[in-house]
Amino acid sequence: MKKIKILFLFVCLSTFLSACGDDNDASVPVAVKTVLMYLVGDNNISDHIYNSIASVERGLGEVTSPGTFVIYWDGGSRKGEFPVPTLFKYEVDGKGSVSKREVIKTYSSQNSVSNEVVINVLKDVETYCPAERYSLIFGSHATGWLPVDDSKSRSFGDDSGAKINIPDLSKALAQSGIHFDYILFDACLMSQVEVAYELRNAADYLILSPAEIWDKGFPYFKMVKYLLATDNTKQNAINIAKDFVDFYENECTERIPWATIAVIKTDEMQALASITRLIMGQYQDNLAKFDSNKINYFQTHYGYGRSPFNYSTYDFRAFVRELTSNNIPSAFEEQLSKVVVFKDYVDDAGFVNIDPEVYSGIGCYIPYKSFSKWNAYFKNLQWYLAAGWDEADW
Template identity: 80%
Template sequence: MKNIKILSLLFVCLSIFLSACGGDDTPVPVTVKTVLMYLVGDNDISNDIYNNIASVERGLSEVTSPGTFVIYWDGGSRKGEFPVPTLFKYEVDGKGSVSKREVIKTYSSQNSVSNEVIINVLKDVEAYCPAEKYSLILGSHATGWLPVDHSKSRSFGDDRGAKIHIPDLSVALKQSGIHFDYILFDACLMSQVEVAYELRNAADYLILSPAEVMSAGFPYFKITKYLLSADNSEQNAINVAKDFIDYYKNEYSYSWGTIAVIKTNEISALANITCSIMKRYQDNLVKFDNRKIDYFQAHYGYGRSSLDHSAYDFRAFMRELTDNNIPSDFEEQLERVVIYKNYVDDYKLVNIDSDIYSGIGCYIPDTRYSKWNTYFRTLQWYSAAGWDETGW
């Protein structure tokens, strides 16, 4: 019995010693909020994406709640500073104190828009920076719901030509095991019903643009205090969107920007209402011939150039489909989904109709785009919204 007691005492002392030395099993303190900014910059806008890091650093001193801001950087133009993909962090105490940049982990050269890499990085963030709440910022090229097409579209991301389909991104986020209070897309054309429906279970809110985002991206020096706040996620998401518009309206050299905040737990109800309308007005789909769709592209289209005909204002489509008689239940549910929307278009990239702008786009199948149509049929929105019963 005496020997057992001695062995037990030795075991306890050894455990304390290993813990004090920072062994692998040392618990990592859990913070209130961890934000991951996932930057895929190994492409032609690498310098623009990189500038967001300095913008975040500028904004961290204004954060009023403690938390951790983590950045994953994979970019081709900064090989001297970041020769390989790097995960680093900043700690803030909410009182103006910001830690120096601390490298958490470096990775060998990898495809940062592959499912495996996204999952591994998210798991590393969860292991090294555990928190009560997580948020995600995704920054790179993007083309919304579209399929990965090396000649035209990127879907999301561009890592030396590699991209990821939105359904695959959704799977990666799910397999990471993390649910986010918001996902912010610092990328073009992401506010589409097809994208929002695929990602409805990944986050409570989505902050995204239905049209192109200028290369300067989001004004992180203004919005970081909202991004790291753990209280009132909905209002913080709206504040981010408001400051985005304010920046492009009053500070940026080109006054252009479109933005929306989407509440994901409301989008299934919107799909159900859309499905009932599609069934009721199915015969009206014949109106959307090439001539009508070209008109829509000119007046309500969000894509440009090679992305013409890929996305149109969702409310404009429903108005045309219902003979200018949008059902009130659709209007009410759309407001529950898109809880904030705005735009500034003094510098016009596409036409925005102030009377119809909904902040969210949709695809209208087009006989001239067979590849897009084939891929569209694989998306969850296709059947949820009733397109599968229309003959498309």
């Protein structure tokens, strides 16, 4: 009887261990790289944002490294194909083979620019498409650092009128627990020191436009091979930016050539803030130069925002040049080049008067007494304290 009991226990234990092995075999494989494209298209550019999906599909066959490309779509104009917000993916083997679109999860109607939804989607991606490395693309309306309000000021996103402030988006990314190789914003006015400083801990690199972006967005069919690549994050980010400018300069014939872009190395942002604070302290008296005439001049010559976002962002290097009486410290120039590792533009359309001698690829806000609402919100941004605006007399 004792031998029978021992044999019975052994059989049970063997069955249990076998079952555990089956569970492990059925687990989701870990990819080398997963890219999430997060598209918030329930707005007046829904059709244009939707076209990004076809552009991605067109380029996946050119990818030379295996990985997973995931798309989250929430758009009002495609209710037939996507009646609710949907998360779907494509698997590529890096040799030209691309899987069919596979729906991972559908969601009930939700605010896709709320902290909770952003976090939940990112965690779903981590669960269903685990990877050694992640990158992120946001596509929607945007107005950079500006506060969300009832007008056209969006900060980031427009989900049937819902928007999210950049500090809140930064918190959601932090709470997801994922650190990204890069974050690309297919959205207007995002290359600003205030935005980059808020997002400095979320990714190694940011790919951003300081001015507006045409409704055709980024040429993903050209860029996907770099989006999923894992060999050199910095160079791949630069290649993405180069493809963006090249597309509008040489290929997008239905539009007058227009594009601005920058690649930001986030771990250099703290040092840039420190140098800026020193300059602000040294040249604080020169802030008085920025009277109404000077502000108007800056908007005309260096302003990235157009109506209704006039006076919201100007070229950062132009500001420091004026602040220092055309005597930019070499330490600032050196650090700025470490932050903005690539910048370019094509400006045949003339939407923004870019000065090629001063163009830095990144913008900044200059507080002025007339902009009381913006000034009040500006004080809530991390850049306000880090760059020394709290010590300034304005």
